[in-house]
């Protein structure tokens with residue numbers, strides 16, 4: 128249990144060093160303290176916004192302070208007075224603050240149907256516990272199934288909205304697709320698609336992709352294939368650090384071209400947080416790669432070697448989870464992490480779904496208290 132009471136405060140240089148009941152000690156610089164004054168002229172507590180421009184924060188010094196177990200009162204050289212609650216200050220222990228902001232994905236390999244919840248749609252839409260189950264699984268595994276949904280685009284839309292709202296793209300908001308070539312893309316055929324992330328050519332790739340098989344008649348095939356992109360990246364880092372390094376630093380260009388449209392975006396295939404080294408985004412799509420020029424033969428050869436190394440993990444059947452999507456089950460996956468594909472198929476297969484922006488689904492997860 129975190130003990131947030133203040134046991135003692137000492138002035139050190141221009142800072143206050145605060146000792147808390149649980150033994151931790153945090154040092155607060157005077158510029159930070161003045162910036163974080165929560166009085167009504169420094170902070171709009173109704174909108175949670177600062178009331179001062181950073182250039183208007185007075186460069187005042189601490190003249191005196193008083194404290195009890197619950198707060199510190201500071202008097203400044205310009206006569207301003209500030210009060211800091213112990214509970215507020217205790218949040219800024221750097222290690223705990225940083226750690227609390229980390230997403231903690233559980234990496235997986237192969238079939239994980241025993242781990243992924245199948246949340247009844249009513250539970251998801253009407254209860255906090257149902258919503259928590261859905262978002263927790265997205266945070267943990269990057270996949271979740273919502274079941275008992277009517278096999279219609281309208282019913283699917285209700286689910287997409289509850290996940291954070293529909294992200295509009297050139298493919299539309301809610302889309303429905305089959306083998307009719309409504310867009311210049313292989314998804315709109317019956318050809319097999321090896322596992323990939325969508326939207327590698329957008330500056331804002333979709334956060335979630337939602338797929339609902341509305342029907343599959345008079346045919347076979349069309350199995351869904353999922354693989355954990357983070358697992359492959361982690362293995363690559365262990366087994367071929369050079370390839371991992373290349374894919375985290377080289378800007379690979381991807382493109383989407385159809386009549387009246389030309390999207391292109393250049394970024395690393397594996398994005399890591401440069402401070403914490405956490406995996407942030409996988410941007411892997413072998414089909415949507417642009418034709419590129421290289422600065423040297425070494426770079427060109429590294430490109431092929433490292434992409435193939437990573438592709439081997441993703442194509443390895445023992446890393447993949449395969450299943451047949453059925454009407455009624457809405458599959459939701461994290462497009463920043465999980466790769467999806469399908470086997471070729473025959474017959475009439477109709478899929479409905481949408482994208483959801485990452486910012487929007489993380490907002491829902493945060494509002495449910497699942498992340499910082």
Ligand SMILES: C[N+](C)(C)CCCC[C@H](N)C(=O)O
Pocket residue numbers: 298302304312313314323324325326327412415
């Ligand atoms: C999902 N939906 C059928 C609308 C579009 C598919 C986009 C496919 C594109 N090659 C990509 O990977 O981004």
Ligand SMILES: O=C(O)CCC(=O)C(=O)O
Pocket residue numbers: 314320325338351467468469478
């Ligand atoms: O047909 C499928 O199951 C998925 C196709 C695909 O990759 C997509 O729509 O993004």
Ligand SMILES: [Fe+2]
Pocket residue numbers: 314323324325467
């Ligand atoms: Fe796709």
